Amino acid sequence: MTIHTDTRPTLNLIRLAHGQSLDLPAYETKGAAGMDLRAAVEEGATLTIAPGKRALVPTGFIMEIPEGFEAQIRPRSGLAFKHGITCLNTPGTVDSDYRGEVKVLLINLGEEPFDITRGMRIAQMVIAPVTQARVAEIAEVSETTRGAGGFGSTGV
Ligand SMILES: O=c1ccn([C@H]2C[C@H](O)[C@@H](COP(=O)(O)OP(=O)(O)OP(=O)(O)O)O2)c(=O)[nH]1
Numbered sequence: 001m002t003i004h005t006d007t008r009p010t011l012n013l014i015r016l017a018h019g020q021s022l023d024l025p026a027y028e029t030k031g032a033a034g035m036d037l038r039a040a041v042e043e044g045a046t047l048t049i050a051p052g053k054r055a056l057v058p059t060g061f062i063m064e065i066p067e068g069f070e071a072q073i074r075p076r077s078g079l080a081f082k083h084g085i086t087c088l089n090t091p092g093t094v095d096s097d098y099r100g101e102v103k104v105l106l107i108n109l110g111e112e113p114f115d116i117t118r119g120m121r122i123a124q125m126v127i128a129p130v131t132q133a134r135v136a137e138i139a140e141v142s143e144t145t146r147g148a149g150g151f152g153s154t155g156v
């Protein structure tokens, strides 16, 4: 007998009033890393991002990320490639103790204005484990071959 147990962490989520009719964040394919996020702009309204401008786009939900995890808000490559639309703060960090509405900070790096309408899939959200470190102040750091070399020190 095979017992199938779903070991995935649970993302508890509440749809806000302006998110009620929207699909929940979802993995579009079986192996998708991210759940696509939908724009919770008003029905019939258009949020236009002019070239070079940015907008904080509501998703219409709040959530409880399980402790030990974070959510990363990342751009969708199709929007980036076709329209120059990306997340300004990518990857956006949603802390597990955040209880506000999840929002997506988009910027238009393209040459044309970009129109966002209700339900448009504007970004994706990856749930990932995080480690919190403790900080210990010390007098000296250990020696390594790299030392302080960085920013191209090994060649381009
Ligand atoms: O793309 C994002 C990034 C952040 N947030 C929310 C969740 C996150 O937990 C909170 C704070 O984000 P962050 O720590 O990146 O911003 P901050 O400028 O440091 O703000 P704060 O002082 O509130 O931490 O804002 C989003 O909804 N979307």
Ligand SMILES: [Mg+2]
Residues within 6 Å of the ligand: none
């Ligand atoms: Mg912060």
